[in-house]
Amino acid sequence: MNAVIPFAYAFAASACGGLSTQVRGTEVVMRASGALWIEGERTLVVADLHLEKGSSYARRGQMLPPYDTRETLGRLEAEVEATRASTVILLGDTFHDRTSEDRLAADDAERLRGLARGRTLIWVIGNHDADGPRALPGEVADELALAGLVLRHEPQAGPQPGEIAGHLHPAARVRAPRGTVRRRCFVTDAERVVLPAFGAYAGGLNVRDAAFAGLFVRPPLAGALGPARVRAVGWRQLASD
Template identity: 70%
Template sequence: MSPVLAKALESRPCGGLATRVGGAAVVLRASGALWVEEARALVVADLHLEKGSAYAVRGQLLPPYDTRETLRRLEAEVAVTAPRLLVFLGDTFHDRRSEGRLAPDDADRLRALAAGRTLVWVVGNHDADGPQALPGEVAAEFDLHGLKLRHEPRPGAQPGELAGHLHPCAKVAAAGGVVRRRCFVTDGERAVLPAFGAYAGGLNIRDPAFSGMFVRTPIAAALGAGRVHPVGWKSLRAD
């Protein structure tokens, strides 16, 4: 693990890891959400709401509970952190018709999240139009205390970038076998968030899609049961 990054990591009682990205103090939470302390902002990526119903439309039947479970976890994070700002980093909906397939009570739960705070819907490749009937502001990108929040990471050095899109996962060889977990990946300059959605898949951070993104060797912050585990690059395995 990079000595610079290791020194910057601090375990929190919540199970998360406190660190800095682009100079901003953040907490990488065990849920996969990222907390920006100075702004009291909670950031989540790639919820892919109504992915189950999108598959059902095409004849592939999955248990239709992904939206309900994803919102349950998000509500729990909001209850604990009490953010002033809730930012969705794109692909909040699995496709452009997903909002229309929301059950009425799930739509109400999303509206309730706006009570006492601002919602920002950064658009992604799956939901480029943003929500049509939900509160909040829609943006292609969002600036927050020196951080640049966008859906898809840009190539090359991007100091202060928080992005999603790639659904990062870490694969680690352990004593009991191989473990694969969703993860944050950061070099202290930028960070890619794990997918928050119940049905969202993951891409190994050893994949070439991550090549060239980091100015120094990054770490994975793997999501465990109520705790985030820092993993050095040399401990990671390709698929």
């Protein structure tokens, strides 16, 4: 982690249970679902859905309940309805592999089509789904600029002011008086934000892992996801696995 730079983080609780903050001057809300809400653009951003991960594992003989896509899409639909988003950005690794789209159940494919009705749907490609969707609606982008932010799947090395990314599946192990608890989380230094994985079967990488080193200009804060709210957790409260 880089040298400490004095800085006062500014967070405010939002009515949805999330945390509102600014990234390079743009207000965003880290929602308890793991979605990021850009209020001024009416835009909902989710990362790393990894749809059809269960069926991918089943093809290799590791049987998982085949309901991850249904559960993930249900939560996404609920977020779209709650925010009344005019734009939905899928921030890469929406599918778990390049044949996941072929394995979608017909009703799940229709639910994805429904996300594009009456709003803009943008697929940012990731390392798991570099081909993008083939038979589903929406725009496809490597990355995009929005309200002074840059949205891409994988965080770039070094300072990247205004970057919104996924890929790393951040998770926080939080010290507490009675032990520790591990939660998916946002992680931010007010210059950039890395989103938690939204997918039901997506795992989490501890924010103290070396993969996060060098991304932040100051010790970051984690926005740890709870059942109904996001808790801001300082760097010193975060433990390694």
